[in-house]
Amino acid sequence: MSGQPSTSSSSTNQLKIVNLYRDARVIRRNEKKATRHAVRPSDLSKCIFCQNDESPKKIRGFKHGDPLIKCKKCAHMMHLSCYHFSNSTPQFPAQYLTQEYNYKAPMCPDHFCEVCMTDKLMQSAGREEEEMVRCVDEIRAFHKNCRPINFDSSPIENQNEENRRILKVFKYDQDYEGGRIPVCCECGKTSNELDEEATQKKLLKCRTCVNMFHGTCHKTSNFTTTRQKSRCKFCIHQTQLRGNSNVLIVKNGLFRAAKIVGKSGRANEVLIQFLTNPNEELSVPINSLARLSPSIADQMFETLRIMCMAKGCSEHDCSNLHIEFEAIRDHLKGLMNFAPDITKRPTPKFRQVHISHSSMDKLIEGSRLPRKKRCHKNIDVQYSDEKGFHVIVSKSIRKGVTVGPYIGQVISKDEELRREKLATESNDRECKCYTFASDLISTDYHKVPIRVDAADHQNEMSLINHSCKPNCKAERVGYELSNGTTLNVIYVKTSRVIEEGEELTLNYGWTKTGFMCWCGMTKECEANIEKRQAVFKFDSACKQENRNTVRPQPPGNVIPNVLQSQKRKGSNQTYPENTNKRKRQAIKSSTGKRELENGEEGASEN
Structure with missing residues (x-):
């Protein structure tokens, strides 16, 4: 099929194929194979990705054709296969984005903020698209507040609104020879004696930026060079930094947190301001600034904490170290919890059937589903x-009052599993999860599990939050359909009197699946909150007498051999592995200011 569809029949056929693609089984795609950013086309009748009329490849397992489809928001044309396999950013799950509960139809990259998409904020990435800043030569878009530094040196002649929204971004194609942050940008770990797993992985240098990576962690295919694993995934995808974001940089062998404040007068450099000293500004190459994923921010902090605290007090200025480390902690904590500065999610349109x-x-x-029913007027x-x-x-x-039915799209169990798989593979941090379990009873009284998905088609009940001590409960009421089967409809009822201004809550039952609740209503939830807050904690004062001898604890569950311990029955005292009774007694009677090393003689048992 070639050319832009011009008849209503071709448009109808195109819509039918898009619907089949949206509801098809999860179609595999090589997420690690990078593709180039699409060039802005001069001929809008051709595919923006391959610049051809005819499709260069087919979607394996999809037998419904590969037409040129039109972007939902603009005049750009795309082959369905080119759209599906497009991977110009580290994250672009095409089939997931096309689902009804997301964007409903294919949209080209001109309508997604590239930085938010890379940060896996896929619902935010498509909002405020009419205000986005776009590249002049490539199909790339950014929110105004996510806009990178403009490296277009040519003056703009007409200062109209359209010209203020175009820019040229920095190209990560120049070799970098400066200092490095010795932490993998993929997993957040390093290679040292405290991490047995990481020791077996060699940290490789990215050729074009400050990042380093383990060869086993880095799986993105490099389409720009024949040298394998010579560049990190961010450089391969040309991932940009927000023009006002906080960053990490290596200066004089130390890690420091800084903020981008503007473009420098030097070529390919930006002006940064150190967070610990706002009066200290420096012009640095943009590829000397670390680009990190929010998903590894907590592990990155733990790794840097161990690296910094492993040094003795004689090797650093304690007060300055902790001031700098607090700035690094605040930066990484903000990165993990980052949300773009855009308008909030619009209030959903509520349905009654x-x-x-x-x-x-x-x-x-073809049976008619339950008739419309409104929610309670006092909510x-x-x-x-x-x-x-x-x-x-x-x-x-009052207690026992029906607040409303749980309205949504009735789907099968298999369809729920398909949607879950799409969501899992997308890595969307803002994934919508509004599915409620119910069942359908056949004429022979056989129960068929079904689900009510309120991610897109919903009413107010889908917005009730979870609590381990809820004030509402869900009840199922049978509704007989015209074919003789019975659909169990979900209703939300109050389980106690709910006063004015109080929030409605339900128990989702997620804790049975390992969900970590932070509602704070039970001791377990309070403990979860404490664990969450403890992720970015570190000692604010050096232990002068212990710093040179006490080993820091390793991250996560990784325990080196020298720190593996075994508990003595009937005692809380722990001992290094293979420690005999004589040495155990020495540890028990010591002040604990130094560790007993293998081969050292202990005190007598007396």
Whole structure:
């Protein structure tokens, strides 16, 4: 098929194929094979990715054709296969983005913020697209607040709104020879004697930036050179830094946290300001600034903490070290919890009736689903940065009152598994999860598990938050369909009196699957909150007498041989492995200011 569709029949056929693609089984794609950024086309009748009329490849297992499809938001044309296999950013799960509960139809990269997409914020990436800043020569877009430094040196003649929204970004193609941060940009770990797993992995230098990586962690295919694993995934994808973001840099052999404050007068350099000293500014090459993924921020902090604290007090200025390390901690903590400065998610359009998915056609057989039913009049939907959308009682509601039905799209168990697989492979940190379990009872009283998915088609009940001590409960009420089967409809009822201004809550039952709850209503939840807060903790004062001898604890569950210990029965005292009774007694009677090393004689047993 060639050219841009011009007839209504071709448009209908195109829509049909897109719907088949959206609902197809999870189609495999090589997420580690990078593709180039699409060049802005001069001919809008051709595919923006391959610049051809005819499709260069097919989607394996998809037998419904590979037409040129039009972007949902603009005039750009794309082959369905080119769109599916596009991987110009580290994250672009095309089939997942096309789902009804996401963007509903294929959209080209001109409508997603590239930096937010790389940070796996896939719902935020597509918001405020009409205000995005776009590249002049490539199909790349950024939120205004995610805009990178503009490296276009040519003046803009017409200062109109359109020209203020185009830029040329920095190209990571020049060799870098400066200092390095000896931590893998993929896993956040390093290679040292405290980490047996990492010791077996060699840290490799990225040829074009400050990053380093383990050869076994880095799996992105490099399409720009024949040399294997010579560049990190960020340089391969030409991932940009936000023009006002905090960064890590190596200066005089030390890690320091800084902020980009503008473009320098030197070529390919930016002006940074150190967080510990706002008056200290420096012009540095942009490829000397570390680009990190939010998903490894906590592990990165733990690795840097161990590296810094492993040095003795004689090797550093204690007060300056802790000031710098606090700045690094704040930067990495902010990176892990980052949310783009854009308008909040729009309030959903609430529905009053269920709809069914095609996976339910054989079970429902065209039967009419339960009639519309409104939610209780004394509830309001509110929004806060801490909780997002939540449901508040505007006037007291007594115990046992039905607040409303849980409205959504009725899907099969297999369809739920397909959607879960798409979400898992997408790594979307903002993935919508509004699925409630129910069942359908056939005429022979056989229960068929079904799900009610309120990710897109929903009412106010889908916005009720979780609590381990909820004030509402879910009940299933049978509704007989015209084909004789019974659909168990979910209703939310109050389990106690709910006062004005109180939030409605439900127990999702996620704790049974290992979900870590932070509601704070039980001791377990309070412990989870403490664990979360302890992720970025470190000692604020050096232990002068212990610093040169006490080994720091390794990250996670990695325990080196020299620190492996065994507990003596009936005692809380721990001992190094293979320590005999004589040495154990010496440890027990010592002050604990130094560790007993292998081969050292202990005190007598007396």
